[in-house]
Amino acid sequence: MPIFDLSNTPLRELNSALHALSKGANDTEFEVINPRGSHAVAVGIDSPVTVSVRGSVGYYCAGMNDGGRVTVHGSAGPGVAENMMSGTVVIEGDASQYAGATGRGGLLVIKGNAASRCGISMKGIDIVVHGSIGHMSAFMGQSGHLVVLGDAGDALGDSLYEAKLFVRGEVKSLGSDCIEKEMRREHLEKLAELLERAGVTDVRPEEFKRYGSARKLYNFNIDNADAY
Amino acid sequence: MSYHNPYTPPRKSATFDDYTLAEIRRAAATGIYDIRGAGTKRKVPHFDDLLFLGASISRYPLEGYREKCDTTVVLGSRFAKKPITLKTPITIAGMSFGALSGNAKEALGRGATISGTSTTTGDGGMTDEERGHSQTLVYQYLPSRYGMNPKDLRRADAIEVVVGQGAKPGGGGMLLGQKISDRVANMRNLPKGIDQRSACRHPDWTGPDDLEIKIMELREITDWEKPIYVKIGGARPYYDTALAVKAGADVVVLDGMQGGTAATQDVFIENVGMPTLACIRPAVQALQELGMHRKVQLIVSGGIRSGADVAKALALGADAVAIGTAALVAIGDNDPHWEEEYQKLGTTAGAYDDWHEGKDPAGITTQDPELAKRLDPVAAGRRLANYLKVMTLEAQTIARACGKNHLHNLEPEDLVALTIEASAMAQVPLAGTNWIPGKGGF
Numbered sequence: 001m002p003i004f005d006l007s008n009t010p011l012r013e014l015n016s017a018l019h020a021l022s023k024g025a026n027d028t029e030f031e032v033i034n035p036r037g038s039h040a041v042a043v044g045i046d047s048p049v050t051v052s053v054r055g056s057v058g059y060y061c062a063g064m065n066d067g068g069r070v071t072v073h074g075s076a077g078p079g080v081a082e083n084m085m086s087g088t089v090v091i092e093g094d095a096s097q098y099a100g101a102t103g104r105g106g107l108l109v110i111k112g113n114a115a116s117r118c119g120i121s122m123k124g125i126d127i128v129v130h131g132s133i134g135h136m137s138a139f140m141g142q143s144g145h146l147v148v149l150g151d152a153g154d155a156l157g158d159s160l161y162e163a164k165l166f167v168r169g170e171v172k173s174l175g176s177d178c179i180e181k182e183m184r185r186e187h188l189e190k191l192a193e194l195l196e197r198a199g200v201t202d203v204r205p206e207e208f209k210r211y212g213s214a215r216k217l218y219n220f221n222i223d224n225a226d227a228y
Numbered sequence: 229m230s231y232h233n234p235y236t237p238p239r240k241s242a243t244f245d246d247y248t249l250a251e252i253r254r255a256a257a258t259g260i261y262d263i264r265g266a267g268t269k270r271k272v273p274h275f276d277d278l279l280f281l282g283a284s285i286s287r288y289p290l291e292g293y294r295e296k297c298d299t300t301v302v303l304g305s306r307f308a309k310k311p312i313t314l315k316t317p318i319t320i321a322g323m324s325f326g327a328l329s330g331n332a333k334e335a336l337g338r339g340a341t342i343s344g345t346s347t348t349t350g351d352g353g354m355t356d357e358e359r360g361h362s363q364t365l366v367y368q369y370l371p372s373r374y375g376m377n378p379k380d381l382r383r384a385d386a387i388e389v390v391v392g393q394g395a396k397p398g399g400g401g402m403l404l405g406q407k408i409s410d411r412v413a414n415m416r417n418l419p420k421g422i423d424q425r426s427a428c429r430h431p432d433w434t435g436p437d438d439l440e441i442k443i444m445e446l447r448e449i450t451d452w453e454k455p456i457y458v459k460i461g462g463a464r465p466y467y468d469t470a471l472a473v474k475a476g477a478d479v480v481v482l483d484g485m486q487g488g489t490a491a492t493q494d495v496f497i498e499n500v501g502m503p504t505l506a507c508i509r510p511a512v513q514a515l516q517e518l519g520m521h522r523k524v525q526l527i528v529s530g531g532i533r534s535g536a537d538v539a540k541a542l543a544l545g546a547d548a549v550a551i552g553t554a555a556l557v558a559i560g561d562n563d564p565h566w567e568e569e570y571q572k573l574g575t576t577a578g579a580y581d582d583w584h585e586g587k588d589p590a591g592i593t594t595q596d597p598e599l600a601k602r603l604d605p606v607a608a609g610r611r612l613a614n615y616l617k618v619m620t621l622e623a624q625t626i627a628r629a630c631g632k633n634h635l636h637n638l639e640p641e642d643l644v645a646l647t648i649e650a651s652a653m654a655q656v657p658l659a660g661t662n663w664i665p666g667k668g669g670f
Contacts, residue, residue, distance in 0.1 A: 011448065012448070012452070015448045015449075015451075016451055019451060039441045039444060039445065040441070040444055040445040040448045040449075043445050043448050043449050044378055044448060044449030044450070046378065046379075058441070059438070059441045059442075059445070060432070060441065060442070060445040063445050063449065064377070064378040064381075064449055066377075066378055066379075078432065078433075078438075079432040079433070082432050083373060083376055083377070083378075085377060085378065097432075098431060098432040101431045101432040102373040102376065102431055102432070104377065104417070117431070120431040120432070121372070121373060121427065121431045123373070123417040124417060139431075140425070140427065142416075142417045142418055143417050159425075161418055161419070161422075162418070162419060218405075218419075218422040218423065219405055219421075219422060219423050220260075220402070220423055
């Protein structure tokens with residue numbers, strides 16, 4: 001198993017090794033030690049590798065991940081798993097702003113809390129946060145699922161499109177055009193699946209409330225100007 | 229003796245002119261501001277207000293058609309492993325599939341490729357057709373991130389991080405529902421028929437320090453191969469250029485207020501941002517002060533129409549230019565051939581700017597398959613190539629007259645200004661004087 005010690009190895013060597021794997025390669029398990037808040041750790045992964053990061057990372061860890069499984073045994077800075085295409089990213093600690101921003105696929109699991117704008121402009125990614133999330137989360141979320149076991153901050157789901165939001169705790173306030181919606185059977189089934197994939201065992205889907213778009217701002221109407 | 233009041237003609241207000249009155253009535257009737265495409269329509273100081281001096285006893289010219297005047301430009305030489313080389317310094321600006329039809333995008337790619345220059349994607353991502361028909365393709369990295377993915381990043385030749393646009397510095401965009409076909413909707417992960425907002429800010433960074441990390445991430449994802457451009461609108465060109473350089477840009481793209489948009493509020497287009505002419509010198513000054521002029525290349529856009537405009541932009545310090553509106557006109561936008569249909573839309577050829585409505589008679593700013601079919605991408609690509617060739621020849625003609633064997637050798641010293649405003653903005657003397665407003669000597 002290749003081990004990259006970022007205290008004495010340039011980041012470039014790690015990322016280029018991850019990109020250079022040939023199809024069908026056997027040695028696909030990577031370990032990163034001493035990340036010490038490095039930015040852009042394990043970005044642009046394009047094959048089913050496994051990366052274990054022992055420590056905390058800076059901005060954009062696992063950015064644009066496409067098929068890799070990245071676990072951060074620490075906390076993550078802003079924009080973790082931004083624009084993820086597929087694969088899994090697990091943060092054992094907390095995540096800063098914009099976690100999973102614009103993600104198009106894959107699963108992002110944050111075992112601690114996530115700061116503001118979690119899932120901003122999400123486009124198909126599934127995000128499960130064991131703790132709570134900050135304000136303006138899922139802003140302009142287009143598709144995918146955001147599951148929060150704790151509480152959500154102000155303006156959840158502001159200007160939401162078709163992303164589905166599930167919150168178990170309190171929602172401080174809902175953003176423009178975001179409303180509480182009926183939890184139907186298919187939602188409970190999807191929620192159960194997401195919880196299972198995220199390793200959540202002691203929580204039932206029925207404990208959550210579902211939020212989504214009221215779809216009143218989908219086509220511009222001058223009489224809605226106060227909402228913008 | 230009886231007194232007759234002599235006739236005085238009715239006098240209309242200069243402040244409340246016919247257009248202003250019509251706008252007030254339109255607003256009162258509809259309750260919504262006017263949205264339109266293209267750039268500012270107001271008259272602003274521009275390249276027309278500058279003249280070249282040409283050669284004289286102290287400057288000798290080069291022979292037209294015989295002595296070489298090089299036009300090649302290399303973009304991205306600062307950090308990228310694979311900088312791009314263009315045969316002409318006239319590039320095609322970013323315009324989206326969505327705003328434009330697939331045929332129009334193909335035509336732009338074909339014309340640019342024939343001419344040895346680059347074309348640029350827009351908000352909505354990269355299409356296979358566009359990639360296939362563009363030898364050198366710049367991939368825009370926009371706040372909306374519609375269609376953004378690492379595969380397209382890697383198959384691009386350069387990446388343009390869009391911070392601002394000349395038509396609307398500080399504004400996002402809106403693609404109205406009527407232009408959202410199945411394919412456009414699918415590329416943007418949104419339902420068909422709804423208005424698609426393009427955000428005005430990037431979702432995962434704010435400010436120059438974050439931008440530096442974002443650029444580093446993009447370089448890491450693409451193994452430091454691709455030139456990374458940063459596009460800014462004409463707002464604070466001195467500071468924005470300096471900050472883009474600090475953040476690690478290979479190329480700065482600077483778009484003045486004459487630069488077009490697919491759809492923005494008229495009030496925004498006409499009242500926010502600075503004319504292209506006012507933007508260039510502050511940006512060049514920032515590059516020079518940082519010792520980065522010619523190392524970080526400057527691409528200027530917004531109202532470039534002719535080889536003279538190209539030569540003037542380069543003489544003021546730009547490395548290349550980009551054209552958008554002019555390229556659309558070259559492929560057939562606003563062509564009098566469709567006058568009858570423009571009339572039916574309540575406008576006339578040359579004034580049509582309701583690009584967001586998707587009813588373009590020329591088949592360019594539309595997603596209607598019947599209208600789009602009107603544009604033959606091969607013939608339109610040829611027209612664009614012809615136009616690019618003419619502009620390049622024109623710029624060479626002027627450069628040779630000024631004694632330059634490369635377009636980049638043109639200098640501010642080759643220029644004078646016709647108006648005090650242009651003199652102040654371009655920082656070249658008012659013609660016949662040695663006076664530059666703000667530079668003393670008066």
